[in-house]
Amino acid sequence: MTKxxxxxxxxxxxxxxxxxxxxxxxxxxxxxxxxxxxxxDALQKTLSGKVVTNLFFEPSTRSRHSFLxxxxxxxxxxxxxxxxxxxxxxxxxxxxxxxxFEAMGTSLFVIRHSDNNTADFIAAELSSNASVINAxxxxxxxxxxxxxxxxxxxxxxxxxxELKVTIIGDILHSRVxxxxxxxxxxxDAQTIRLVAPTALVPNxxxxxxxxxxHTMKDGLQDADVVVALRIQKERMQDASIPDPNKFYQxxxxxxxxxxxxxxxxxxxxxxxxxxxxxxxxSVADGPQSVILEQVRNGVAMRMAIMDCLLT
Amino acid sequence: MTKxxxxxxxxxxxxxxxxxxxxxxxxxxxxxxxxxxxxxDALQKTLSGKVVTNLFFEPSTRSRHSFLxxxxxxxxxxxxxxxxxxxxxxxxxxxxxxxxFEAMGTSLFVIRHSDNNTADFIAAELSSNASVINAxxxxxxxxxxxxxxxxxxxxxxxxxxELKVTIIGDILHSRVxxxxxxxxxxxDAQTIRLVAPTALVPNxxxxxxxxxxHTMKDGLQDADVVVALRIQKERMQDASIPDPNKFYQxxxxxxxxxxxxxxxxxxxxxxxxxxxxxxxxSVADGPQSVILEQVRNGVAMRMAIMDCLLT
Amino acid sequence: MTKxxxxxxxxxxxxxxxxxxxxxxxxxxxxxxxxxxxxxDALQKTLSGKVVTNLFFEPSTRSRHSFLxxxxxxxxxxxxxxxxxxxxxxxxxxxxxxxxFEAMGTSLFVIRHSDNNTADFIAAELSSNASVINAxxxxxxxxxxxxxxxxxxxxxxxxxxELKVTIIGDILHSRVxxxxxxxxxxxDAQTIRLVAPTALVPNxxxxxxxxxxHTMKDGLQDADVVVALRIQKERMQDASIPDPNKFYQxxxxxxxxxxxxxxxxxxxxxxxxxxxxxxxxSVADGPQSVILEQVRNGVAMRMAIMDCLLT
Numbered sequence: 001m002t003k004x005x006x007x008x009x010x011x012x013x014x015x016x017x018x019x020x021x022x023x024x025x026x027x028x029x030x031x032x033x034x035x036x037x038x039x040x041d042a043l044q045k046t047l048s049g050k051v052v053t054n055l056f057f058e059p060s061t062r063s064r065h066s067f068l069x070x071x072x073x074x075x076x077x078x079x080x081x082x083x084x085x086x087x088x089x090x091x092x093x094x095x096x097x098x099x100x101f102e103a104m105g106t107s108l109f110v111i112r113h114s115d116n117n118t119a120d121f122i123a124a125e126l127s128s129n130a131s132v133i134n135a136x137x138x139x140x141x142x143x144x145x146x147x148x149x150x151x152x153x154x155x156x157x158x159x160x161x162e163l164k165v166t167i168i169g170d171i172l173h174s175r176v177x178x179x180x181x182x183x184x185x186x187x188d189a190q191t192i193r194l195v196a197p198t199a200l201v202p203n204x205x206x207x208x209x210x211x212x213x214h215t216m217k218d219g220l221q222d223a224d225v226v227v228a229l230r231i232q233k234e235r236m237q238d239a240s241i242p243d244p245n246k247f248y249q250x251x252x253x254x255x256x257x258x259x260x261x262x263x264x265x266x267x268x269x270x271x272x273x274x275x276x277x278x279x280x281x282s283v284a285d286g287p288q289s290v291i292l293e294q295v296r297n298g299v300a301m302r303m304a305i306m307d308c309l310l311t
Numbered sequence: 312m313t314k315x316x317x318x319x320x321x322x323x324x325x326x327x328x329x330x331x332x333x334x335x336x337x338x339x340x341x342x343x344x345x346x347x348x349x350x351x352d353a354l355q356k357t358l359s360g361k362v363v364t365n366l367f368f369e370p371s372t373r374s375r376h377s378f379l380x381x382x383x384x385x386x387x388x389x390x391x392x393x394x395x396x397x398x399x400x401x402x403x404x405x406x407x408x409x410x411x412f413e414a415m416g417t418s419l420f421v422i423r424h425s426d427n428n429t430a431d432f433i434a435a436e437l438s439s440n441a442s443v444i445n446a447x448x449x450x451x452x453x454x455x456x457x458x459x460x461x462x463x464x465x466x467x468x469x470x471x472x473e474l475k476v477t478i479i480g481d482i483l484h485s486r487v488x489x490x491x492x493x494x495x496x497x498x499d500a501q502t503i504r505l506v507a508p509t510a511l512v513p514n515x516x517x518x519x520x521x522x523x524x525h526t527m528k529d530g531l532q533d534a535d536v537v538v539a540l541r542i543q544k545e546r547m548q549d550a551s552i553p554d555p556n557k558f559y560q561x562x563x564x565x566x567x568x569x570x571x572x573x574x575x576x577x578x579x580x581x582x583x584x585x586x587x588x589x590x591x592x593s594v595a596d597g598p599q600s601v602i603l604e605q606v607r608n609g610v611a612m613r614m615a616i617m618d619c620l621l622t
Numbered sequence: 623m624t625k626x627x628x629x630x631x632x633x634x635x636x637x638x639x640x641x642x643x644x645x646x647x648x649x650x651x652x653x654x655x656x657x658x659x660x661x662x663d664a665l666q667k668t669l670s671g672k673v674v675t676n677l678f679f680e681p682s683t684r685s686r687h688s689f690l691x692x693x694x695x696x697x698x699x700x701x702x703x704x705x706x707x708x709x710x711x712x713x714x715x716x717x718x719x720x721x722x723f724e725a726m727g728t729s730l731f732v733i734r735h736s737d738n739n740t741a742d743f744i745a746a747e748l749s750s751n752a753s754v755i756n757a758x759x760x761x762x763x764x765x766x767x768x769x770x771x772x773x774x775x776x777x778x779x780x781x782x783x784e785l786k787v788t789i790i791g792d793i794l795h796s797r798v799x800x801x802x803x804x805x806x807x808x809x810d811a812q813t814i815r816l817v818a819p820t821a822l823v824p825n826x827x828x829x830x831x832x833x834x835x836h837t838m839k840d841g842l843q844d845a846d847v848v849v850a851l852r853i854q855k856e857r858m859q860d861a862s863i864p865d866p867n868k869f870y871q872x873x874x875x876x877x878x879x880x881x882x883x884x885x886x887x888x889x890x891x892x893x894x895x896x897x898x899x900x901x902x903x904s905v906a907d908g909p910q911s912v913i914l915e916q917v918r919n920g921v922a923m924r925m926a927i928m929d930c931l932l933t
């Protein structure tokens with residue numbers, strides 16, 4: 001494979017910033033880190049001496065540690081402040097906190113925040129040439145998750161224009177779904193389908209370029225890629241949303257419902273999984289599942305992104 | 312000294328897995344790290360690029376940081392997640408959390424949990440060739456503490472078959488005592504004695520191969536090694552257990568009670584110490600105390616164990 | 623510039639320990655780290671293999687992470703325990719906790735504590751040759767902040783004997799002010815003035831070698847350096863202290879009040895800033911502000927101090 005040209009971008013805020021060439025470069029770079037670093041447990045030096053500051057204003061295990069491991073594998077100094085003692089709690093503004101870490105020499109901010117567009121807002125306020133990665137903002141975007149999802153699909157089914165992809169569950173609140181849908185369009189995926197109860201379909205669904213279904217039978221027909229989303233149990237207190245048992249009966253990914261998809265369809269989930277709510281254990285742990293590969297690919301993709309932004 | 316043969320084991324779950332040869336190898340390896348790393352403040356590279364994930368589901372200062380320093384001294388990337396924000400708190404199963412960190416590339420899990428046999432359970436569920444160290448499970452085992460205790464004894468009194476060892480206090484709840492007793496048997500220690508109020512002697516004491524005493528005078532007679540255990544004050548609310556003052560009068564290690572042991576006996580305690588409850592300051596800080604040596608030896612022994620499991 | 627002679631001191635407890643030569647050496651060393659490490663994002667190796675233990679018994683973002691980054695830039699292993707799970711919470715004495723980390727191989731303790739003289743007390747109890755840096759004790763001293771302040775002044779206005787320095791606000795509770803005043807005297811600053819409401823002037827002000835003013839007009843006249851201090855809003859519940867609005871009217875650093883100072887005066891603040899309480903945004907973010915330079919210089923100065931203590 002010929003080496004692709006490195007795209008030039010300073011921040012990664014949303015999937016829509018990227019084109020097919022940039023995503024192709026990131027696939028190649030992530031593949032490189034899978035082989036050179038994860039398989040061999042080898043430390044890289046490309047971020048040696050640089051400071052990466054992880055600012056997660058929402059609790060997170062997997063994304064937070066995925067970025068942490070990726071940055072450390074690249075040799076960076078990683079700052080992972082405990083939000084509860086952060087000066088913003090003392091009334092300092094978010095921007096003053098950011099500028100303080102910037103003045104201390106941060107080269108890259110990884111930002112998760114419950115408010116939409118926080119990463120964008122921060123990127124606009126920086127006075128150095130530091131970079132920003134959006135690690136999830138409200139219900140808006142989660143581009144590194146979208147990219148690791150695309151990379152995982154690419155490793156199993158590289159011909160995107162032939163693919164039928166079905167995304168199931170709480171689309172309404174899912175920044176993961178939003179970034180993945182944008183990415184699939186960039187890669188020219190043939191068909192993108194959503195399967196969800198009416199109350200969990202976003203209002204702007206007409207502008208997403210997708211087909212909407214309300215039964216698994218219709219939505220999963222001949223799918224190549226099946227993505228189950230996490231549904232937060234707290235949301236199910238809303239009367240318009242089915243309770244966990246009903247949701248599982250209608251929209252749970254089980255061996256029965258998965259049988260509507262192609263026999264070699266892959267099954268994805270961003271995690272953490274609610275077993276017996278949105279997915280059955282026989283599927284989550286079954287032969288079609290690539291859920292743990294997504295986690296592994298996530299470290300490699302984040303290495304690829306950081307390397308691309310900072311070197 | 313001739314170089315001993317490296318034992319081959321993937322996990323360290325309980326003391327009983329080891330034989331005299333394996334423990335001898337670990338003594339030699341720990342001695343090597345004391346000299347080459349701790350004395351010289353020199354970083355090793357043997358775990359460079361490998362990820363060590365510390366999962367402490369119980370609060371801990373000394374063990375947690377001892378493992379952390381040991382792993383960093385060996386050049387590892389160390390993940391030390393804050394339990395309160397861990398996804399297991401969001402309802403993810405323990406095994407899903409473990410598999411996530413495994414997929415991110417963890418080579419070694421260090422596990423502390425309030426449930427007996429958690430480390431064993433986790434080791435059986437791994438799908439990679441990652442290793443597990445039990446850093447304390449319930450009231451069952453704490454093998455790295457047992458090994459650092461043996462190593463500390465070995466550095467002062469290397470001839471185990473001649474030794475009389477006395478362990479004092481809350482044997483019932485002590486995984487430290489249980490691992491040490493097993494280790495002393497493996498090393499063929501001559502005599503192992505327990506001194507405790509009846510309510511703090513375990514039910515299965517007959518199977519432990521020890522002598523039980525209820526007074527310091529009887530239990531400490533001619534001891535070479537004296538181990539005081541931490542007693543948790545909350546347990547003393549139980550009517551069958553003496554209150555702190557009474558416990559100190561009957562079972563506190565003071566210069567008076569220590570005088571029953573041999574004049575060159577060493578005094579050990581796993582920490583943290585309750586001064587004037589299980590031990591007097593004159594003894595804890597006195598010339599026979601090797602309590603801080605235990606802490607130092609703990610870092611070296613954990614380096615030795617990690618090095619042995621992962622290289 | 624000729625290389626200055628390295629001063630020999632093991633601990634940094636208070637500004638008064640230093641003389642002009644020692645401070646001059648630290649300026650030169652901090653300048654070296656600004657150039658060689660911060661500008662180039664280059665890792666140093668001078669503390670490689672050494673353990674730095676950060677013990678912050680008070681919440682802190684900027685100092686804690688400034689020390690963390692400085693130590694990591696020098697190649698140290700940094701231990702940053704979570705205070706809430708620290709064994710001192712289990713009733714272990716502070717000194718036993720310190721001795722435990724000392725036995726694990728700590729070369730340097732960085733201590734912040736709400737009690738005056740804690741760092742000094744700890745330094746006296748160590749049994750190894752580990753060093754202690756006071757990172758703020760009660761309302762007593764914060765010498766590394768004082769040094770980074772002096773260094774920031776030095777980079778803009780190197781001729782201290784000609785300088786008029788004005789410090790504004792809550793002097794009474796400010797260890798920052800106390801360390802800076804001592805440092806300015808060591809450097810032979812011409813004039814040191816305080817501007818504060820009566821209730822925020824310390825009782826021992828007569829011994830500080832300063833002039834006290836109660837209006838901005840009088841206190842800022844012809845100042846070369848203007849330092850606004852943080853005032854904690856909780857303190858303003860005291861009836862003798864103006865409320866935030868009144869405080870801002872009388873003692874807030876605004877473009878109007880700053881106009882009393884020299885036109886090229888620099889504006890400093892230790893952070894975090896309360897905008898519209900002690901300082902106006904137009905000044906904090908204005909051309910005379912060096913507040914973010916202080917943050918950057920803080921990392922370099924802490925590198926300089928650690929390097930000086932440990933090598």
